[in-house]
């Protein structure tokens with residue numbers, strides 16, 4: 378049972394008069410890895426963006442219970458994207474960012490900037506911090522067998538991996554992953570998920586994964602949330618969700634009711 382939790386209460390988001398996220402009472406983070414699934418347009422990305430404050434919610438509250446908080450909440454509803462990242466809540470991007478003008482190493486060092494510029498400058502000034510960051514970078518590039526670690530990220534897959542490495546280098550407590558393995562070859566998908574399992578065990582990171590690859594979700598998640606039309610309709614173990622008639626009818630196109 379993990380100590381870090383995100384609690385959402387009455388969270389609503391509308392786009393042009395249409396409600397796209399509508400959450401009553403929801404707690405993420407009771408397990409190491411949780412999955413969030415649902416059809417296209419269900420509101421999964423929007424929900425994650427509301428948590429990290431990339432998008433502003435119309436109403437509601439998000440509370441974070443950080444590591445060591447012993448159950449006392451921090452209201453993060455009105456905090457900025459940077460403040461939230463600094464508290465350890467970090468999101469990967471569904472859309473790949475363009476790193477082409479930077480080398481792999483430069484883009485990863487730069488990735489330490491957004492949550493706290495002070496740390497970024499310290500990385501360059503202080504040998505120990507720079508050494509630590511460079512060791513992290515070497516570890517990840519080696520782990521994923523980057524073809525040319527001294528050069529530029531070239532393949533779409535490598536760019537996607539860079540985004541995941543970027544997030545991990547920020548040492549998150551809570552990692553929100555939006556379709557982290559879409560477009561990755563199968564062996565890389567496996568490596569990403571093995572790394573995530575290791576992180577939850579060894580570094581006590583909580584991870585919420587949005588994925589359309591349901592086999593992956595069933596395999597890695599301890600708890601799965603099913604979202605449709607802005608609402609979390611069901612939550613349960615992978616077996617419960619896989620067997621649920623609403624999920625089958627609304628998402629898998631199966632009508633066995």
Ligand SMILES: Nc1ncnc2c1ncn2[C@@H]1O[C@H](COP(=O)(O)OP(=O)(O)OP(=O)(O)O)[C@@H](O)[C@H]1O
Nearest residue numbers: 392393397415416417418419420421422423424471
């Ligand atoms: N910036 C925006 N302006 C207007 N409507 C938006 C905006 N972003 C998302 N939407 C709409 O909100 C709804 C939820 O979109 P969202 O991207 O959160 O879905 P999703 O569950 O992540 O879908 P997918 O599985 O395709 O990634 C969709 O109907 C989408 O068209």
Ligand SMILES: [Mg+2]
Nearest residue numbers: 421422423471
């Ligand atoms: Mg999405």
